[in-house]
Amino acid sequence: MRNFAIVWLILLSTLLAACLGPAVGTAEWYVEQGNKLADDELYDEAVEEFAKAIELNPRYAEAYSNRGLAYYYQYEFERAIADCNKAIELDPDFAQAYNNRGLVHYSRYDYEQAIADYNKAIELDPDLAQAYYNRGTVYKKQEQNIEAIADFETVIDLSDDQWLIEMAEEHLDELSE
DSSP states (O other), X not given: OHHHHHHHHHHHHHHHHHHHOSOXXXXXXXXXXXXXXXXXXXXXXXXXXXXXXXXXXXXXXXXXXXXXXXXXXXXXXXXXXXXXXXXXXXXXXXXXXXXXXXXXXXXXXXXXXXXXXXXHHHHHOTTOHHHHHHHHHHHHHTTOHHHHHHHHHHHXXXXXXXXXXXXXXXXXXXXXX
């Protein structure tokens, strides 16, 4: 009976930890805080939270990738590229880091490199709707309409994000005119 109670307590504490999120003060917690701040477009503060996560765990690829995205939104493209590169160095299979780096390349009009990054993101995570959307915008910009249409249709098939679906539908409407 005592063993059953111990097992039950362990399971309950594991379940509670999963529901409550990462423990306060951990690298994962700082990334979560940074993500919330970035969602609210508070990029300076988000960068600080991601930096705290990196300080606690210098091998945390997601923290670098997310900080890179925050730098991208601040138009600090060199810093964004550096952080995305570091994330990829730490975790070469982290699709979101390639997607984020692709955004920076697109903003710098380096469409070839942007497409290469989106292709790699899709290769690593074929369900990453954002990468198809981003690649579709590059194809559209380059007037590669067949490829753009295919990517925007894939976004609609894959995504649960209503905003992303609506944006893909708008692009498809423009391409069909």
